[in-house]
Structures are given as C-alpha cells and as structure tokens.
Amino acid sequence: MKFVKNKVGRSIPEELFGKKLIPFTGKGKGPYKERKYAPKIRKTSPGDSKVLTSIQEAIKKGGLADGGTISFHHHFRNGDYLLNMVCHEIAKMGLKDIRLVPSSIQPINDELLTYLEKGIITHINCGTSGKIADAISRGKMKGLLTIRSHGGRARSIENGDVEIDIAFIASPTSDEYGNINGVHGKYACGSLGYAMPDAQFANYVVAVTNTLVPFPNNPISISQDHVDSVVLLKKPIGNPAGIVTTSLRVTRDPKNLKIARDCIEVIKASGLLKEGLSFQSGAGGTALAATQFLSQYMKAKGIKGSFGMGGATEALVRMLEDGLFDAILDVQSFDIYAVRSLLNNPKHIEMGASQYANPLSSGCAVNLLDTVILGCTEIDTKFNVNTSTESDGRIMHGMGGHQDTSEGAKLTIIAAPLQRGRIPIVVDDVVSVNSPGENIDVFVTERGIAVNPESQYFDILTKTKSLNTKSIEDLKAEAEKLIGGKPQKPKTTDRIVGIIEYRDGSVLDVIYQVEK
C-alpha cells in the first residue's frame, strides 16, 4: 500500500477497498466531483398505494441486494429502534455485505454486533460509539468505518460518494403518500434534518411510522415526491425518552463551570459578543453551561443576537423565548423541550443537513456563525482535535458537526478540562484528527486558555489581561506534570479499520486496529 502524508501529517493510503483516497490539503478545498449524484427516477401512478405493513416488503420493493447500502437518521438518538429492526430483517432475509449509512450509531445499536461478525454488515459510514465502535477497533468488521461530520455526510450523499439504495426514515407521523414530519404524535423527535439529504438523493425512500395521519400531513418536512413506501408498524420506531442522554445535561462540576464561564469571557474579549451575535454550542455539559452563562450576560447587557443553531437544546430554546435570538436553526432536536418548541414556535426553524453544514453546497449555515463552543477527547500542540478515539486508540465517538462549525465559525472555542481521570487532554499528537488545528482558535481549560497563534483573534485575546492565556505547550507541560509523564502511545496493528474524512471528502486520518 502506498501512503501520502496529508496536511496534518498523517499518512493516508492512496487507495482502500478499491476506492482512491484524497489526502487532506487544508480547509476550503474541493469540490472533487463536478456534479451532484443523480438518483434513480421512480414513479407512483394514480391509484398506486404506498402503504406497506412490513419492513421486509419495503426492503424487497427497494430491491436491496448483497453489497447494498442503506441509510438512517439518528434523531431518536439512543431511543432509536428502527436501525436495529431493519438490520434484523436483513439478516433474516439472508442478505450480506451491507453498508450502513446512519447519521450515527449509538449504544442502543450494540445488538448489531453479531451482524458485523457474520459479515452481514461489512461497512459503516458514520461516527459510532458503544460495542460496535469497540468491535471495529478490534478488527471485527470486514470492511471499513468511514467517519464523517454531519456536513460531510450530507456532502457525500449529495455528490454520490455514497450511493444509498434504500433510505429508511423513522417518521413520527406520515400520511399515506409519505409526507412526513417529526413534530407530531406520540413518537415526536423534532427536526428531521439529517434525513433530508437521504430523502433527496437515495434511490428508494421508505418512511416507517406508527402514526398514519390524513393526507396532507402538516407541516411537511419531507415531501411525498421523494418517498416511495410508507411502512405502518405497531411496534414503536423509537422512544423519545432516549433522545436525552447524560451527555446532554448541564454540568455541575465546578471545574467545568469555570471553563464554561471562561468561554464566554473569550467571546467577550474577541469583540463578537454584541448585537447580532450568532452562536452554536455542542450538547456536552460544559457547552450547555456556557450557553446559560451567555444567556445571562446577554440579558444583563440587553444584547440581542441574530440566530442560535444546533443541536437545539432547552438552553438554546429558552434564549429564543427570552428574545435573545430572532431564530433557531434546528438540524437536530436534543431534548423534548426543543421538540415542542419546533412544533409551536414559528421562529424555531427546521433545517436540512446540507442547509446546515454541506461545504460543497451553494452556502451552508455554519458559514454564518460568529462563534461555536465545542468539546474534544484530545487536542495537540498543533491544535488538532480528536473526538473519535480514546488515548488507547479505540474508537469511541463520531464527531457531529465539529469540523463543520469549526471551519465555518469566525471564533471556534474548544472547551475541555486539562485531564480526564489519569488521561491528559493536551498531547504532542492526537491519536486521531477530527478537526484540523487550522479550524481552532482557542482552547479553554480550567488551568488556562491557549490561543492558536494562527487565529485572527490571537493578538486581541492574548492582550486581554483578564484572560489567563498560556501557550498550548505550557498547558501540555502542566498536564504531563499533573499526570506524571507523557501518555502511552496506543498499541495498534497495521490494519486500517477506519478513516476520518474531512467534510469536503478528503481524508484527515486513518484508524488502525488495536492490539489484542
């Protein structure tokens, strides 16, 4: 295998599983294809019914065969039942070598492990967590894990890097003709943003629902002219209670609260915290706390922002309700409060994944962000950020919109403690690169704030006396001192089990199988 070093110093093979890879050469590159993908033309004629009563019928109608590709959204997060249901059906039908393209794999999907081992699922395209992630790290899947950002996923579907045979859309409500929304019914999950590129570009689209409403469903988030079958099931497609996980609760840890406060101090010092601010934060506990502190500050000072974006959380919705933003752009509703707001508040706007973050579109919303607060599992002295792997090399997460917002926002802040357990967060080289250092402006820890010397805000932030700025090397040294040395390098074999794509489709990094 021939390797080429990319811009963040990672060795990328020229080819993998028969596909040529493009090494990452810096943000803002591409398009690497001239035209969008051209999905198959289907036809539903007057008198045809779309309503089916089993997933198997839909799989057959969609013509799925060995080696095929199926897609899913993860708006139910850890309460999603559909991905498992469809895979069980596929296994029963004796299909194999299937490529999964969900927008995320969550611990609830642990039960699919056996299908990786049996070669029923051989490729996964998305961030993964739980046992599936662990198994892939240990070489249990025959093919490749391709980790993409939310914008990168939308791009890959729109430009045909991924050709979806059947998109399965868990649909809280649908009418008989496949007009879908996520805001009504017992199983409301909010925005259907991640499913929108799938609906537009898949070769067959299946809405799976427990709740058939009279035609026309209203509002229409995904419209009938893209939906080929409507599967009406009694078995629930998902559990909205699973949307909120522990990672989505406001932190109470004083260390993290300090970090959250300092994030807001950094935004203030940058000059961006003023009338018309646009803002996004991740859904981690620290980011949620930062959102609350931002809210308090804006209220106190009478500052009105323009839009908040996300991952919509209760914290963000309350800012909208308090008049601190004119609008929320919502690609994913992170809690029931946000789901209800999307239903009831016309200023809470549903947004598709391309509209949110596809870099190779006519313009995505992350491009208009003033500031974003994001997390990491590691950051290195080049400000490269890791969100996907543990320090021992095992895969643990995807990356959500990390790459997208960090490239798009004027000011990108990474908020994390200097160490977690006995693991340092700042290192010489991150195990895996999810966002390149060129996207990152500031790293905020409980023991100081490092500003990227390449950031346009370097001068203004390092000159702000109230900010405890340090070099990233100093923070690294502090971390090593606390832990008593450098962390161990992960022990890996030479088999590549995963790649991390940049949002434009080039390759940022590869992930190796860990040693037993």
Place this chain on the structure above:
Amino acid sequence: MKFVKNKVGRSIPEELFGKKLIPFTGKGKGPYKERKYAPKIRKTSPGDSKVLTSIQEAIKKGGLADGGTISFHHHFRNGDYLLNMVCHEIAKMGLKDIRLVPSSIQPINDELLTYLEKGIITHINCGTSGKIADAISRGKMKGLLTIRSHGGRARSIENGDVEIDIAFIASPTSDEYGNINGVHGKYACGSLGYAMPDAQFANYVVAVTNTLVPFPNNPISISQDHVDSVVLLKKPIGNPAGIVTTSLRVTRDPKNLKIARDCIEVIKASGLLKEGLSFQSGAGGTALAATQFLSQYMKAKGIKGSFGMGGATEALVRMLEDGLFDAILDVQSFDIYAVRSLLNNPKHIEMGASQYANPLSSGCAVNLLDTVILGCTEIDTKFNVNTSTESDGRIMHGMGGHQDTSEGAKLTIIAAPLQRGRIPIVVDDVVSVNSPGENIDVFVTERGIAVNPESQYFDILTKTKSLNTKSIEDLKAEAEKLIGGKPQKPKTTDRIVGIIEYRDGSVLDVIYQVEK
C-alpha cells in the same frame, strides 16, 4: 423528416432540432430516462458574499454563454418584471441563441418580441400567450416552442430534458444567503412552487429581490444551499396587482353559471361529492363559479372535504376558512387573498411543482384528486382537449396543470360553452391536443353533458336522469347547426414551430406555422 403516428393520431417527427422525439403512447408511460439530472456542484465558503447589485453581474457569475438556458417562475403572472429585465440585460451583453424556460409567458412579455426576431431568444419552453405566441405561430422564432404542463415542466427539469444554466427567481424577500419566501414584503406573490424544481436542479441559481431581510428569512420556501447569488435591486421585480387578470374573475354570464352548476351536479351524480372530497378547479370564470356552488352545497349538506388544490383562489381559500377543507395545497397563488392566506393560515400549505404534478416522481398530489374542473378552447369527438391553439391554428395559451390533473383525478370535467363567438368548441378533431381523450370523463356545456364512453363513470352518469346527457357527436352536431356548418381547417405551412409534450416527456402533438 420521418413521422410516426402517436396514440392520438398525430404525426410526430422522429427528430427535431437534433433531439429524438418519443411519440405519445398513452398515459402512465415512462420514465424514459433512468436517472435524475445531476446539477453542477457549486460552493460558497465562509466569508463569501452572495449579494450583487446588478443582474449583469449574476449573468456573468453564472457563466451564461451563447446557446445557454435560463429559467423563471411566473408567480407574478402578468405583473412579472424580471423575465423582461433579464432578457434586456442579455441582449445588451450581446448574448444570443438563448433558450427561455419560464413557467409561463404572459402578455407583459410582449416586449421580448424583438429578441425572437433578432435570434437572441431562439427556443422557448413553456406555454405562451400574447404577441410572443402569435409571432411563434407566424414563424418569427428560429427554434422551437415546447409546451409543457406544470408537472411536465418539473419532470423535464428533474430528468434533465432541460438543463438550466441559470435559474432567476423573482423573490419577494430574501436574506443575504438566499433563503427566499414569497409571502412577505411589498411584492409578495404567494407560493413559489414553480421555482422549486429550478432551485434544485439548475446549475446556477440567482434570487432577485427588492427586499433583503435579516438572516434567516422565515419561512424558508427555497433554501440558501441552492442559491448562489442574491441580486438586490431598487427597480421592482414585479407588480402583485398583475397576478389577477380578467381570466381569474367569477363569471356572471348565465350560460356559464348553468355550466358551473351542472359541473357540481355531475360530481354529485358520480358519488364523489361526499366526506373527504379532494378538489381542484382551474382559474377561469366558470371554474370559479363552480367552486362557489360546490362550497354552497357542501355547507348545506354538512360535507367536509379533505383538501383543495390549485392555483389557490379566494374562492378556494374561503372554503378552507369555512372548514370545508382540512388543507389547501398551493403551487401558485392566484390572487392577493390567497397570498395572505398562505402567509397567515398554517392549513394553507406551499407546494413545489414536482410535489404537485411531476408524474415521474415518487408520487405527486394530482394522483390523489377526486375531481377537477378544467376549461378548453376545443374538444373533439375523441374527447381530446385543446387549450393552446385557436381554431385558425395560432398559438394562444399554455396548458397549466391541465394534463396533470386530468390524468390524476378520478373524475375530470371539462366545462365550456358549445360555441364562443362563431367558433364551435366541439369539433371532429381539435387543432392541437393538450390533454388526450383518455384523461377526460365528462364535457359539460350549456346545452348538455357528454360523458366519455371510456370513463369509469359513464354508466352512473348516463343513468342519472337529472343530468341532460348527450353523446359528444350530438353536441358536435348541435354546435355545427348553431354556426351553420363545420369550422374551417387552419391553414398552415409544413414548418413545425412548436411541440406539445405529454407530462411524461413523450410528444402529443406538433404545431405548424400558420400561413400568412
């Protein structure tokens, strides 16, 4: 030139202007292409501005060249200023051989005549009226007029029969990133339905607006990820007063009122006028009257329908407001009352042209229509309907959604008087076929009702004693008696100046140049 006879008996050349033609072989055929069109991938990066201040800049950015194709919507109808503005600019720039793909050409576009004569505009794809239509009939345009239904237009854009270089979208409001709606501002025109396929499938998309609103515009009818430039002009893009034309007023003619009443009698007799009725009517005076009679009847009987569709008119909106429908699906707002309703009534739903009527999509709304009332300029004894040409062979109109709704609806009613002036409406053979007889169930005139023997409603309607049913041949004989003979055949040359496509892309008819 080799010709093939199609299913409605018209001789269709095998090829025209280098393009192979598919003769019409009956409804429900196609797709004739396997895949959708793959538009160019464009990119707007963080920091890029989309806002321009002249149409010329946008034409240049879109890379329009000689032989190029540009598209427009006609939601301002006879109040549209943008199509003319862009063509004047193109003429100034010295471009030539341009293909126009508006959703309609109206009399306000008469001033473009000179560009046909100069070879600046050489092909037009849409229904036309006014001087442009007349000039094409007389051979003044070098290329070909292709008349498509609204659904056929959407299909041609989605399947790449038409490749749009630049779509110009007259946008009542836009934000700086090209999120557009038609319901706000001084120049509100309502639904932007016809522009939606253009936005999705054009290779470059330009929003032209007088009203730039803060990001994000809300609601978003066409989203930023498809819009490449936003041209902000002081000169108005359109005059909403031009939306309503005389053809959109309720008739007062007793003859037409009788026809309108009988249309409702036919629907009653068919058994479709019951709970859950779905309904569309054209925007002619008789159709509007029929809508009012339907409303009165439903109110009196306590019947509640499911949805009304259109061309939304005040008459239809009032039925929604009176609770006679659950929803209106609106691809085009026909008057200011409908525009306001789309803004304020959540049950009034905006719909794209593919969602409305694209036959080669996963399912369009016309497929779910119970009944539609439509007009015609001629109908023949095979129930073939002409909407586009005069009895002397000259082009006078397009056909709107005639083909789409007549194929989709269970019961299609053509409502027209037996004669207009000294011109009979029922003839042996229509001059041009816009909708094939197989789509038509009933022809309602002031002197009797003809039911198509092929209609599933033939027995029930002809057995209903309260309906004055006659054979179409009898109606034709009556018309000839009234006028004193058969109408003259149009005098034409052997040059083909236009074709009428069926909605699936096959060719229903050709239009010849008229003799001087």
